[in-house]
Amino acid sequence: MLYLGIDLGGTNIKVGLVTAGGEVVRTVSAPTDLPRSAEEVCGDMVRLCREVLDDAGETAAAVGVGCPGTVDGESGRVVYSNNLRWVDFPLRDYLSARLELPVTIGNDANVAAYGEAAAGCARGAESAVILTLGTGVGGGVILGGRLLTGFTGAASELGHMVTADGGEPCTCGRKGCFETCASATALIRMTREAMAEHPESLLHTAALLDGGVSGRTAFDAAELGDETAGAVVRRYEHGLAVGIANIINIFFPEVVGLSGGVANQGEKLLVPLRAEVEPMVFGHAYAKKKTRLVGCTLGYRAGIIGGAMLARQALAED
């Protein structure tokens, strides 16, 4: 049995044909080409699904879509998507009518997290929290094989948990949200601040070599022994550790998985992070089990795999 996973982004629409075990058989993609109407974007999604099935000479049992914004999986509607400029669009029924297949929809970060839980870094775990360290901090919570979506479909906004009340302003209007401390954007902000204060720092050289300041700059300069860069990395890791420890105290999941650009630092990030998180966990001295803190493994394919796995789950429960 094969499943279609659709990763609907602001830049590209990616469609994949995926096995029940989470292996990607074939993918196709096309630019989202915004601004366009929801109907035009959906037309392309349908076309890409037919194309990937025709190319593979296969049929699919169901479709799962990850979509940016607030998505109500139960009603199958995109409540609001700032990226796509959709308000209350019946995405599930629109696609289902045209593809003549069952369709399941979810928020894109949630769906990618579901992919990691079902077929990636948290495969086999009874619970997992996935954090994507990118422009913001997105993610998803999977408990007993199910996405936590709350009664509005909008739960798991872990990036908008305030961890430093009164701190940096967040795009959401609050101050000190986890994502103002732990996103790639936050790391870049901290790097720029340190560069302005320390003209002698190797951060400047690292940025020049890399064609500009990025989430890598501080890690690169710290590896060369630059103290200013080391302090930036430690400050960033502290903010990330505070939020991860909160998540463990709240959910005590079996796995916390990190994805996104910053997570590409791998063990260079994870080793000090584990050391900082552990003593922050409530009752850590007596706990017999520990949450595993790991890097995600599916990369840019997490969205399509997650969509396909969600479609499989929905079909199994029907």
Add this chain to the structure above:
Amino acid sequence: MLYLGIDLGGTNIKVGLVTAGGEVVRTVSAPTDLPRSAEEVCGDMVRLCREVLDDAGETAAAVGVGCPGTVDGESGRVVYSNNLRWVDFPLRDYLSARLELPVTIGNDANVAAYGEAAAGCARGAESAVILTLGTGVGGGVILGGRLLTGFTGAASELGHMVTADGGEPCTCGRKGCFETCASATALIRMTREAMAEHPESLLHTAALLDGGVSGRTAFDAAELGDETAGAVVRRYEHGLAVGIANIINIFFPEVVGLSGGVANQGEKLLVPLRAEVEPMVFGHAYAKKKTRLVGCTLGYRAGIIGGAMLARQALAED
């Protein structure tokens, strides 16, 4: 069918005989009388269960116990209880062997929260988060009728979510935990600080009239128009609002219920709190559904009712 609920506290052991609908038929209690061995305390729990059944001339189908500390419901063991000084005690099997009934155990705050979800302020809701504003901030998370306990049994430590990193030291070792901003202890600390700074404030009079500073003092003096007291109340409400908004962004539950001494302020606390929380909720401008923020209704009986309801659920699933 009747169920036994046991609320095992550091001061008293309360046992109740409860209907399947959550009505309390009869209760008995005895002092916990610490320090005593786990076996002695359990002996009293067994005796009280037999007593309440004999008095009522009834039998019970199952038993549920709320116990302070880290409780692993799956293995039926109390991993660690600071209050009781128990380490890795097999409470479930010990009681079950003596009572010859199925026993389910959970953390006391979680079990009381379960009672509110099953038979109190969140009855009928698909999800609820209950916060107890007392010495600390305890609570429980109920999703789809089930307690969130994580894979260690220690989840839902909502009071130990850092909301103000670098803030007041917490008993857990971190700084700026939600409970350092939103517990009754925090409110008393803020009240004392304001009293020291403002000798002219009516906070002093309110404390005298009430026999000392308590969680009521600031509310009482604020009602008399005292500005210093008003500022304490607003500061406390802000800290509480930040944590509640985090909880909504994380879980988007149908209901958030508040219990404990401070919650006795009722609508005097809830009305300004709802106004402060609402704009903090991610996507509030587009949300079609809102989390209801309410007071809990079961009072000191939440623990025994929760224990009984948990026993009923465990039996139904067996």
